[in-house]
Amino acid sequence: MLFGRKKKNPIKLHDKGVQQWRYATCGYCSVGCSIELGLNAEGQAVTTRGVGGADVNRGKLCIKGLAEAAVFNASGRGTDPMMRSRIFDEFETTDWDYALDHTANEFRRIQQKYGRDAVAVVSTGQIMTEEFYTLGKLVRGLIGTNNYDGNTTLCMASAVSGYKRSFGSDGPPGCYDDFEHTNCLMAFGSNLPEQHPIIYWRLKEALEKRKFPVIVVDPRVTMFAQFADIHLPITPGTDLVLLNSMAHVIINENLHDLNYIQQSCNGFEALEKLVQQYDPTSASKICGIDEDMIRTVARLYAKADSAMSIWTMGINQSTHGTDGVCAINNLNLITGNIGKPGGTSLSITGQCNAMGTREWSSCSGLPGYRLLENPEHREEIGKFWGVDPDFFPKKAGLKETDIFPAIETGQIKALWIVATNPMTSMPNSARIRKSFEQLEFCVVQDTYADCECNQYAHVYLPGAVWAEKEGCFTNTERRVNLTRASQPAYANSKPDGWIFNQLAKRFDNYENMHFPESAEAVFEEMKQLSKGIGPNGKARILDISGMSYEKIEKSRGIQWPCRDNDESTDDKQPSPTGNRVQGTARLYTDGVFQFPDGKAKLLAMPYVENNEVPDEKFPFWLNSGRVVEHFHTRTKTGKIGNCNKFSPTAYMEMNPDAADQLGVKHMSYVRLVSRRGDAVVLVQLTHRVPINMVFIPFHFHDCVNRLSLGLLDPYSRQPAFKQGAVRIEHIDQQEAAKLNVSMRTF
Numbered sequence: 001m002l003f004g005r006k007k008k009n010p011i012k013l014h015d016k017g018v019q020q021w022r023y024a025t026c027g028y029c030s031v032g033c034s035i036e037l038g039l040n041a042e043g044q045a046v047t048t049r050g051v052g053g054a055d056v057n058r059g060k061l062c063i064k065g066l067a068e069a070a071v072f073n074a075s076g077r078g079t080d081p082m083m084r085s086r087i088f089d090e091f092e093t094t095d096w097d098y099a100l101d102h103t104a105n106e107f108r109r110i111q112q113k114y115g116r117d118a119v120a121v122v123s124t125g126q127i128m129t130e131e132f133y134t135l136g137k138l139v140r141g142l143i144g145t146n147n148y149d150g151n152t153t154l155c156m157a158s159a160v161s162g163y164k165r166s167f168g169s170d171g172p173p174g175c176y177d178d179f180e181h182t183n184c185l186m187a188f189g190s191n192l193p194e195q196h197p198i199i200y201w202r203l204k205e206a207l208e209k210r211k212f213p214v215i216v217v218d219p220r221v222t223m224f225a226q227f228a229d230i231h232l233p234i235t236p237g238t239d240l241v242l243l244n245s246m247a248h249v250i251i252n253e254n255l256h257d258l259n260y261i262q263q264s265c266n267g268f269e270a271l272e273k274l275v276q277q278y279d280p281t282s283a284s285k286i287c288g289i290d291e292d293m294i295r296t297v298a299r300l301y302a303k304a305d306s307a308m309s310i311w312t313m314g315i316n317q318s319t320h321g322t323d324g325v326c327a328i329n330n331l332n333l334i335t336g337n338i339g340k341p342g343g344t345s346l347s348i349t350g351q352c353n354a355m356g357t358r359e360w361s362s363c364s365g366l367p368g369y370r371l372l373e374n375p376e377h378r379e380e381i382g383k384f385w386g387v388d389p390d391f392f393p394k395k396a397g398l399k400e401t402d403i404f405p406a407i408e409t410g411q412i413k414a415l416w417i418v419a420t421n422p423m424t425s426m427p428n429s430a431r432i433r434k435s436f437e438q439l440e441f442c443v444v445q446d447t448y449a450d451c452e453c454n455q456y457a458h459v460y461l462p463g464a465v466w467a468e469k470e471g472c473f474t475n476t477e478r479r480v481n482l483t484r485a486s487q488p489a490y491a492n493s494k495p496d497g498w499i500f501n502q503l504a505k506r507f508d509n510y511e512n513m514h515f516p517e518s519a520e521a522v523f524e525e526m527k528q529l530s531k532g533i534g535p536n537g538k539a540r541i542l543d544i545s546g547m548s549y550e551k552i553e554k555s556r557g558i559q560w561p562c563r564d565n566d567e568s569t570d571d572k573q574p575s576p577t578g579n580r581v582q583g584t585a586r587l588y589t590d591g592v593f594q595f596p597d598g599k600a601k602l603l604a605m606p607y608v609e610n611n612e613v614p615d616e617k618f619p620f621w622l623n624s625g626r627v628v629e630h631f632h633t634r635t636k637t638g639k640i641g642n643c644n645k646f647s648p649t650a651y652m653e654m655n656p657d658a659a660d661q662l663g664v665k666h667m668s669y670v671r672l673v674s675r676r677g678d679a680v681v682l683v684q685l686t687h688r689v690p691i692n693m694v695f696i697p698f699h700f701h702d703c704v705n706r707l708s709l710g711l712l713d714p715y716s717r718q719p720a721f722k723q724g725a726v727r728i729e730h731i732d733q734q735e736a737a738k739l740n741v742s743m744r745t746f
């Protein structure tokens with residue numbers, strides 16, 4: 001007879017009958033986890049697992065990766081191309097030839113009538129790098145519009161602009177392995193556990209081996225802030241003030257690395273002069289951080305043998321986003337913390353292939369970080385593609401956030417949307433809706449036919465998703481990783497690369513160009529373009545010529561640059577997981593940057609107050625961000641039970657003291673009102689937000705972006721999603737419940 005604790009039955013996992021595992025890279029966020037899809041005897045994807053030998057995730061996956069096998073048969077998938085009938089305004093199924101002919105004809109008609117740039121293209125961070133490259137070739141080389149952008153303008157554009165202004169090129173200089181070496185971590189506007197769970201796990205693992213201070217700057221007491229050693233609850237939009245003040249302390253207390261600055265940087269004198277205005281006593285009155293805390297943090301950072309900065313949307317989504325990024329880079333440069341183990345400024349990117357679009361889509365120029373403004377680059381790409389270089393514009397066109405206002409003014413008449421959902425993701429949705437209504441022609445290419453933009457489409461093209469096709473993503477640490485096609489495309493949907501190739505055939509000059517059929521052949525073409533000499537006279541940094549699909553899969557991802565004759569491609573150094581170390585873990589290890597003289601720029605940037613701040617009429621800050629179960633506009637996670645069930649409805653975090661003052665109850669509905677519109681949300685009372693702030697997850701349609709502010713950063717054109725003002729109004733609970741249910745429905 002057993003006494004004491006009862007014997008428990010062990011947990012039994014349902015046998016899903018997996019017969020084989022196929023290699024892939026997670027198709028959600030930019031962490032870039034290696035993942036295997038389990039296929040049953042019929043070849044259907046039934047489960048996923050993390051890849052134990054992968055350097056990035058070492059066998060782990062977050063909730064989204066674990067449930068990812070469900071994306072293939074989720075509800076709402078588009079089965080066939082559709083066209084809107086002119087007479088009855090109804091969407092009708094059609095065939096691919098007819099849909100693509102009509103699309104090409106409409107683009108041509110509109111370009112002949114209104115000019116080449118009257119057609120705009122907005123793409124994504126979700127498709128494969130080879131598909132981005134092909135889309136860029138089609139748009140720049142055949143369609144010829146200059147109004148072409150990706151939705152990465154909504155999340156990472158300020159990081160890109162900041163890297164270019166400070167270092168002369170895009171490309172995050174650090175890697176996840178820096179957590180293993182750093183002696184101080186400072187995170188700005190990044191809720192790592194919810195946004196990038198596996199990077200957070202890498203950090204936790206490093207901290208278990210060796211303690212170092214973790215400082216989190218965020219107006220909200222996020223999950224990451226709760227875990228930090230020091231939390232700085234900054235006033236929204238004032239990061240530049242805090243960073244200038246830290247530079248003030250570091251320089252005035254002689255804690256800067258003068259040798260590094262003299263060898264590798266320009267602009268120190270101007271920076272030193274400017275930051276004199278940002279003494280901690282004055283700065284604390286603007287940024288809301290105690291002056292002694294500013295001094296403490298500045299000293300901790302500067303005195304550490306190595307220190308690293310990470311950031312995400314809290315910095316980028318601001319009218320000062322690019323300045324904030326440059327100020328982080330300043331901090332790292334003056335302390336000599338770039339390109340050394342544990343010393344870096346690492347922007348944590350957003351979508352699974354946000355980096356791929358930055359590198360190869362030609363959105364902001366020409367492929368491989370080439371510039372439209374540079375005649376040699378136009379000549380080189382024109383010759384390589386078989387396009388007259390004069391066909392290319394001489395400077396980049398409108399960003400996504402300028403394309404919609406240009407539709408309003410009639411400058412743009414046609415819009416092609418590829419795998420993105422601006423009806424939910426853009427600020428000020430009422431204005432975006434009006435823009436859609438004004439279009440003469442709209443094409444929506446998406447995996448899901450029920451994405452909100454499709455209401456306005458004249459043509460819908462169903463795209464295949466994730467492991468229904470083959471190709472690469474690049475993650476936050478410049479690691480190129482592979483997804484093998486392991487599922488057939490759903491119904492009559494097609495891989496995006498196939499759609500681009502077929503559309504290309506319908507334009508003049510196609511005969512003079514070459515559009516390879518397979519993703520691997522496209523990758524081989526990109527490898528050739530990646531070689532060469534960079535602006536500083538040294539080898540280009542975005543060099544992938546030493547990679548191949550086989551090597552990438554074997555190594556579970558390779559970090560660029562990886563040159564075909566580079567000794568960094570050898571296998572002498574074992575990685576922590578035993579994989580061959582290939583490619584380059586860190587950029588700028590030699591202190592040589594991408595400007596012609598090889599020196600980085602220290603930038604002196606005064607803070608200009610231009611936020612919408614709370615006032616008597618709108619007394620609360622409106623903050624927004626991601627929750628772990630969902631990804632972006634829920635086109636995928638909203639349909640996957642094991643993700644959606646944890647966060648099925650739009651809600652708002654509110655401070656209990658503020659709620660008490662207004663008579664608002666936990667789990668009641670309220671109406672939020674801003675200068676742009678209103679939204680109904682369920683109240684969750686929590687001390688995570690201060691008394692003058694509310695927080696809403698950004699994933700839900702017809703919710704936070706009915707309220708958010710569309711002011712833009714002047715360099716990146718990224719919107720200030722996180723600095724708006726709202727008021728709270730009571731609403732009839734029955735009426736609100738009906739409204740809230742309708743917001744949940746696609």
Ligand code: SF4
Pocket residue numbers: 026027028029030031032033057060061062063064065066196197198199
């Ligand atoms: Fe996918 Fe990102 Fe989760 Fe990794 S952390 S499993 S890449 S969603």
